[in-house]
Amino acid sequence: MSGIYVHIPFCESKCLYCAFASFAGKNSEQKRYFEKLKQEILSSNFTFKVDSIFIGGGTPSSVDKNFIAEILSAIKSKFEVSDKAEITIEANPNSLDREKLEFYKSIGINRLSIGVQSLDNTVLKKLGRLHNHAQVFDALKEAKRAGFENINCDLLLGLENEKYNFLKKEVKLLKKYVTHFSCYMLQVEENTRLEKMVLDGSVKLPSDEKTIENYAKLTKFLQKNGFFQYEISNFAKKGYKCQHNLNYWRRGNYLGFGLGAHSFMDEKRWANGLTFEDYYKGRKSLEEKLTERQIVEEVIMLGLRCEEGFDKQNLLEKGYDIEKNQNFQELKKLQILFEDGGKIKINPAYYGASNLVIEKLI
Amino acid sequence: MLAPLNKGVMQAPLWFGARLPPKSQTQTAQKSKQNLAPRLILFYKDLLFDLFYAIIITMNRHDKIRNFCIVAHIDHGKSTLADRLIEKTGTLAKRDMQNQLLDSMELEREKGITIKLTPTRMLYNYEGQEYELNLIDTPGHVDFTYEVSRSLAACEGAILIVDASQGVEAQTLANAYLALDNNLEILPVINKIDLPSARPEEVKKEIEDVVGIPAMHAPCISAKDGTNIDQVLEMIVKEFPAPKGDENGKLKCLIFDSYYDNFKGAICLVRVFDGSVKVGDKIKMMQTDKTFDVTEVGIFVPNTKPVDVLRAGDVGYLASSIKTIQDVAVGDTITNALAPCLEALPGYKKVQPVVFCGIFPVDGAKYQELKDALEKLKLNDASLQYEPEVSQALGFGFRCGFLGLLHLEIISERIEREFNLDIITTAPGVYYLVHKTNGEVLKLSNPSSLPSPVEIDYIEEPYVKASIFAPPEYVGAIMELCQDKRGIYKDLTYLEEKRVRVDYKLPLGEIIYDFFDSLKSRTKGYASFDYEMAGFERSDLVRVDILLNGEKCDALSIIVHKDKAYARGRALTEKLKKIIPRQLFEVPIQAAIGNKIIARETVSAMRKDVLAKCYGGDITRKRKLLEKQKEGKKRMRKIGSVEIPSEAFMSILKLDDGDK
Structure with missing residues (x-):
């Protein structure tokens, strides 16, 4: 998409x-x-x-x-x-x-x-x-x-x-x-x-x-x-x-047009200037090529915002084995995270504390 | 902010026991070597002058020297007067003074302490005669009483500054007594007469009544605006005795201070009492029995200036490639190794730390950096002690010993500022003598190394003799505080109508807990306080442990008197509840003596978070926020599954007003 x-x-x-x-x-x-x-x-x-x-x-x-x-x-x-x-x-x-x-x-x-x-x-x-x-x-x-x-x-x-x-x-x-x-x-x-x-x-x-x-x-x-x-x-x-x-949230590609608009294509993120002048002159307010680590962070962070969670296998393909993460095991034990058909999801009761959960995984 | 230590032009403004070497003049002198002819002329001119000067000096050397120090209660104007004397005698130009003053004020404002300077030789012309005035500065805090006493021992006279509106305070008296103990001539000086609230005549009488020295002719000055500084200089010459001593006798030389120089090694700041010392002499430290070859002797003008010889009566420095400051014990006597004197100068004491705490790097990976920092600090500070300590909660760190709380604070701040290390300091404590049932006596300061109660016969803790000065209306509050701190009442003296002295014997452990703050708040800041160590006493002490989510956190344990255990346990759990952030699960905080829980609080589980809009695909911002949040957690320590912030470990010391 x-x-x-x-x-x-x-x-x-x-x-x-x-x-x-x-x-x-x-x-x-x-x-x-x-x-x-x-x-x-x-x-x-x-x-x-x-x-x-x-x-x-x-x-x-x-x-x-x-x-x-x-x-x-x-x-x-x-x-x-x-x-x-x-x-x-x-x-x-x-x-x-x-x-x-x-x-x-x-x-x-x-x-x-x-x-x-x-x-x-x-x-x-x-x-x-x-x-x-x-x-x-x-x-x-x-x-x-x-x-x-x-x-x-x-x-x-x-x-x-x-x-x-x-x-x-x-x-x-x-x-x-x-x-x-x-x-x-x-x-x-x-x-x-x-x-x-x-x-x-x-x-x-x-x-x-x-x-x-x-x-x-x-x-x-x-x-x-x-x-x-x-x-x-x-x-x-x-x-x-x-x-x-x-x-x-699924990290699909998108282009943003206009002042301050964000784009994401092929693991690169950038954003246009935040003032009319900067925008007209084509200045960017952000340009970054995501590192492997940042990609993993994003998959977890964005996945856990959603009911559908993130794909464990997908993460493994990106070189990150979440099963080895001590905090992940702890959160699973506390039933804050759970697995559902290969997807890692957050217990809806903890949506409110999602930042805290995510932070422990990245 | 701490001012950079080497900024002062006149003299590095220095923390006690941690000084930087003054600038060397030899280095600058070596720079101009190009043209030989004029230099030769100058050389002969210098030689003639030196010869002439040497003759004059040897004729009546002693008579023209005055060695003195300035003592005062905190903030009564010691540094300002020192600056003024240096300026007035033309030792430094006014322009050069500026930095010094600013630096010292910045430091003083921050810590409320007076900086110690290296000694300064000033030349002062009085009635056509040139006098050499050696000012030896002293640190103005109870932590450094021994160092003060050694500086005093190097002098014949002491200027006792008293604030014209505040009058005699605890440290005025403590310092005056120290000076009297060292048989010094005391010259009282009333300072800050420019203040509208100044009451110089009353203060003079107070000095006579309370300190017991004549004060009617004390100069009334304002060190701030320079009023009557000449009178002080005159009186230094007239009132203070010239040094005695036999220049041809056997070398007897007092080390009253030291610092470490990267090129010359440990430098001794000395007062020569008998004999003389010059480059090439073989000297011996009488306490350590170590010998060294003198590589340089010199004076402070105020930067270091090498001279040929230091003679009886002189104040100066001595370098002899001493590798560690530990070999230069303040109070030790230096003599000539080949022709030693029979008896060392009196008053030497081995400096013992009395306050202890654990210091750990916030980032566990920085253990080595912390070690390096402590090593570097120790180079200049013989009284700092440390040994490795391992804590379950905090990992690898050091158990450090200090002369007092201020010393502790200075060292931990220097580690953070000068070495750019984030550290966790555990609650300061004293050391205890633990008598075990098997007859063994342990000396320990770390609560977690206390043996189990069944093995303990009894425990002794250090006491101090404390005197508190305050207006009479606060006597009730002071006594209540001292009783509350397990004090033993000793004496109550009405010094004059508006001034009372209260003497108590108090456990040192209570003093380093929150005594200063409590005293200040109960007396609206009108009380002043001084103490000295007074041996050990048997006490009914227990260890209170803190459990987080059922797991003991060793770094939070404290040793406390049995009667106070419940209150302290409660205060601690309440405080920790405020500091420990909410986690994903409920966290019980318990205080326990052995297996008995004496207090409990609960940090409820965290369910809140901000559901911010992930707007317009700005994922970066969200990710950065989380990364920042994560970074912030690096300062946290994990006890079991509970994350606790570094501040928690210090919180044991300071309970805010609401907790009292």
Whole structure:
């Protein structure tokens, strides 16, 4: 499998917690940016059959829809895109309307990933999100009407005054519209406005213990409602796993286009520059050829994020015999890890402590 | 930060017992050899001058020499006055002083201790006569009392600095007594009169009342801004006796300090009492009975300057290709091997470490580097002792002995800073005399080597005589603390209206635990404290072991008084609970005496982690975060399956306020 990621670094406003490569108030830059983006796609040195395209950001739904169309056609003219390819666009509820949704559908986009985050208007406002509860459902209804089957909602955990019952209610309200949930924990990143607010006490976040407790309960609730946990943060109805993300975790090839976008081809990872200037000049923010050790680390790290685990034999072929790892044996004995048809998997009860488990194996 | 040791222009600012050699002037002199003619003229001119100088000097040598030191309580201004004297006598230009001052202040601020300098010879013109003033500096901490006493023994006079607002403190008195013991003339000097809170007249009276020496004519100075420094210089000349001694007698020379020079070997800092010594002489160390050939003698101006001969009354240095500092015992007497004196100078003591701890490399692979570091430090520090130690928990390391806690702290910091090694130090302890039922007596400091209780008849632990000075309102708090620390009350003296001296006999083990911090907090920092060793006493001591997940961690064991075992066990388990990170499983932390569990805490299992978005295929970031997390764990030690951070081993010593 191979994928293409396209980064749209524009937002109507910057959310408090955001540390991603995205910019608000840079609309004047858009024309030039999309021009350069097209050039980058068309001049790519790679050719392969594309199984998934992910248009992420930023807020791709906030820019002129014709830019999106141009980018998609550029990809299609340069690469062979499979008929069944999953083509996702990220969107915010407030920037989706009937016309835009129908347009997206018409140009071949078949999956929406909507940044809902929460249905609590107070929290949304505090986080700097521009939408409210009602807009979420307006957008979802319009999406359905436009013919979108495959819809993901991003939800944030660990927000101020979080109550499990409210999370449960959110899922209950959303589940009939969506096929997929991504549940992330709010992370206080350095140099964000959120970090300042946490430090000065104007935002009080729940303890990690509380958040993990809510996460564990929510996980169960989602499964009960037919959303299968196929990765630490991702839940899908049968047949609706996100192919694009699975490709990341399975270490398939992918190309990233646009500011800050990451690529992975033949055990090489690289990323574009993180400012407009760096990106336009073709400067990279990362370039690395993975060492054997790093490859093994990645197989373990990415495999254990997923329900499907990692392949023991595959690792052995890469020169690493995990059976010889003392910690592996210990973790197996503690029933934190288990083996299932040649695959090493993590006990779902320990998803929350996955970093600690992974770290012991690498 | 520790300042680099060789930065000072005047003199390397030095840690006690760990000094770098002063710069040699001979090296610079050798550089200009190109033009011979002018050099010859200069040579004869120098020769004439030297001859003339030699005649003058021999005529009334003794009369024009003053050997003195400066003693004070910590922070009363010892180094500042030393700097000022050096500056005032023109020994160093003001410009060159700057570095010295800055360095010393930086060090002092950090550790709250005074730096010891190598001795300095200053020339001072008084009423048309040139005097040679030799200032011998002394370390200002109780850990180094013996070294201080040997430096004092090299002098005829001592300047006793007292802070004009703080008055007499514990170390003022301890140092004054040391000076009196060595029959020195004491010149009190009231410092810091520039402070608004200065009360010089009261302090003078305090000195008379408490120390018992006349102080009415003590100079009132400000070493900081240079006020009345001339008075001090004048009084050094007038008040301090000139050295006595027979220049033609048999050589009798006191080693009051030493340092190691990579080229010249161990250098003795000496005061000549009788006779003279010159290059080529065969000398003998009277304690070790070893003989050496003198390769260089010289004085400090303040860098080393070779001279032809050191005579009775002189202070200087002596090199004789001595390979190890261990052969240069501070307090030992040097005599001429061919014509030895009959009796050594009094006061020699073999320096014994009193505080011990284990030092281990955080990264077990760096054992050899740690060994090299200790070897290098020992070159300059005869009092540092170490021997290999193996701990189940910490692997290979060393059991080290120190003169006190400060000494321990200095050494461990130097290992980390100068040798760039991360180390784990285990809780400091004292050494015990363990009397076994079979009559054998063990001397041990490592709790894990304590025999089983059935084999022990009784244990003795070291005690100290402690005196604490404080305003009277804190007497209650001080006595309560001393009682709590198993102290034996000795005396209570009202020195004056606002000052009390409390004397206790205390177990040293309690003092190195958290006595200083407790005293400071209970007296709001108003108390000062000094102690001296006072032999061994029988005590009811037990070993408290710590079990993590049921496994004993040898490096966390402590020896403690039976009455305190429960409280310490509880405090320890509570502290460890805070320090040990949550693991994938529950970790019980237990304190036990033998098989009996006396305290228990539990670190609950870890279930939390951040489910961060693996965004846009940025796998690298995720991998790097994990690698970093993994790297951080390298500082952890594994006890069975439990990972514990290095800090845990030190935590035994310091319990924060909430724990008390």
